[in-house]
Amino acid sequence: MHIQDGTLSTPVCLAAGAISIGAVGYCLRQMRDSLADRTVPLTGMMASLIFAGQMINFPIGLPVSGHLMGGVLAATILGPWAGCVAITLVLFVQWALFSDGGLISLGANVLHMGVIGAIGGYAVMSTVRKLLGGGYRGTVAGSVVAAWLSVLAASALFCAELRLSHSPTNFAFGSLFALTVTLHALIGIGEALITGFAVSAIFQQRPDLVYGSGVEPASRARVAEVGRFLGAGLVVALAVGAFLSPFASSMPDGLEAVAEKFSLPTSDDPVSGFFADYDRIPVSASNWESVSVSVAGIGGTLVVFALALLLGFVQPRRQTTLAEATRE
Amino acid sequence: MSNFWDRYGRSVSPCHRLPPVLKIVLAVSIIVAGVAIPIEFWPAYGVLGCVVFAGHSIARVPMSYLIKRLLIFLPFILGMAVSLPLSQGFERGWDLMLTILFRGLLSFLVSLWLVNVMPFEQLLVTLRRLRMPVVFVAILAFMYRYVFVIWDELDKMRLAWKTRSFGRGGLLFRWMTLARMLGMLLIRSLGRAERIHGAMRARGWDGQVRWLDDR
The missing domain is CATH 1.10.287 (Helix Hairpins)
Known part of the structure; x- marks a missing residue:
């Protein structure tokens, strides 16, 4: 998952590093006020936890397995500032001890997972939470949506950085963007699931651990709630639209060329009967880019919506009352 | 388990005896050189690779350990590198893929060297001296x-x-x-x-x- 040295050009890495240093510096200053002397134990423990949590392998039915990135999870518990610092330290340790990710590209990795993952993710999470009126529902649904969007945003940013790093004559940007974002729309579902389940488990046991969990629902009215959920959906849809808009204009060239090259015999050929079905392949291949991205975008949005609904609204009654009872 | 991370960081060799700041400077300069050299001068990658290999063997990092770590690391960078020509329909992007592979591999091996010639607490002390x-x-x-x-x-x-x-x-x-x-x-x-x-x-x-x- 991490960007290695050499993938991005040095100027791009330095620019990303400069942004990251600024952001992390700002986070440190914010933390000085809010966490004070709890900074070291709390952030350190969270960073170790994310680090250890990445050792849990989630089976995906294939020989490979996925693991958590944790930006949104950290921000949900610690808040955006300490969450970003925790992720930064995790990334540093991963470089320093596991050689995972690079030294020069450390800034880029922090930008992707710390700044976008934790700070951006928290912004999305708290927006959705507010729109849903806080509480269990809002927090879990918000973290699910934020986790998915953070993965998608990081992959989109990675493509943009790759485009800035290498001359555009070398490769077709549009199709790379399509491939990467499609893949990450799927990976993001995993991240969203893990984050959602984990946050839901924490919220049931210790709602006080969740950062800003004191947000009280503004209104109990059903209709208003549905309206809020639609509002949250609009935010998500707009964000997805922002990602997908670049492709509307980009021309599919790389794969189209292949499609032309391998375009199969026309109907005059004697074998056409045999290949009849394959005639459709060039057509679909030339549209592959836009189709796949749209499918990834729409499918991913739907799945994440369903997840947010499922996790947020199917609320285990008994445990919540228990938690409430202990709070009183 | 405590030697799981910096496993060979506490063994004894000329590399381990180098001043900590020098180790960091050496590693960083090799990584920067590897990233800065354009792919047209590919023999330079070979030279840098030899230097890193020599560093590993002087530091007595066992070959089996290196191979084990490489096997964990390679699929990730391969996946990222291959996605370039894959997205271009295997027509273009090969040169870029090779660049990414070479540079990534080099920087990985250098980082691995740094970890294994320097225990973590020494790294921390050095970082503090470097005004982190x-x-x-x-x-x-x-x-x-x-x-x-x-x-x-x-x-x-x-x-x-x-x-x-x-x-x-x-x-x-x-x-x-x-x-x-x-x-x-x-x-x-x-x-x-x-x-x-x-x-x-x-x-x-x-x-x-x-x-x-x-x-």
Whole structure:
């Protein structure tokens, strides 16, 4: 998952590093006020936890397995500032001890997972939470949506950085963007699931651990709630639209060329009967880019919506009352 | 388990005896050189590769260890590198793929060398001397102290889960269990952090990091 040295050009890495240093510096200053002397134990423990949590392998039915990135999870518990610092330290340790990710590209990795993952993710999470009126529902649904969007945003940013790093004559940007974002729309579902389940488990046991969990629902009215959920959906849809808009204009060239090259015999050929079905392949291949991205975008949005609904609204009654009872 | 990370960091060799700052400077300059040299001068990569290999053999890092780490690392960078020509229909992007592979491999091996000639506590002290923010170094030291504790706890939870479920159940169910496990781990470790914080307060911790060699 991490960007290695050499993938991005040095100027791009330095620019990303400069942004990251600024952001992390700002986070440190914010933390000085809010966490004070709890900074070291709390952030350190969270960073170790994310680090250890990445050792849990989630089976995906294939020989490979996925693991958590944790930006949104950290921000949900610690808040955006300490969450970003925790992720930064995790990334540093991963470089320093596991050689995972690079030294020069450390800034880029922090930008992707710390700044976008934790700070951006928290912004999305708290927006959705507010729109849903806080509480269990809002927090879990918000973290699910934020986790998915953070993965998608990081992959989109990675493509943009790759485009800035290498001359555009070398490769077709549009199709790379399509491939990467499609893949990450799927990976993001995993991240969203893990984050959602984990946050839901924490919220049931210790709602006080969740950062800003004191947000009280503004209104109990059903209709208003549905309206809020639609509002949250609009935010998500707009964000997805922002990602997908670049492709509307980009021309599919790389794969189209292949499609032309391998375009199969026309109907005059004697074998056409045999290949009849394959005639459709060039057509679909030339549209592959836009189709796949749209499918990834729409499918991913739907799945994440369903997840947010499922996790947020199917609320285990008994445990919540228990938690409430202990709070009183 | 404590030698799991910087496994050969405490062995003895000329490389280990180098001044800590020099080790970091050496590693950084080789990484920067590897990234800065354009692919047209590919023989330079070979030279740098030989230097790194020599460094590893002087530091007595076993070949089997290097290969093991490479096997874990290669699939990731291969996946990222191959996605370039793949997205271009295997027509273009090969040169870019090779660049990414070479540079990534070089920087990986150099980082691995740095880890294995330098124990983590030495790295921390050096980072502090290089004017890294004090809070950062303190949190890193805290991480190094407690990540093994959390790992052990995670291992216990995983063992408990395995003995009860034999790894059965549907995919979604397993995900749910694992994510719950993560949530429980989080609750437990944050509880531990609160206790540690209390203990630190009891011993006079006021949020100010002090080191033994401070004036």
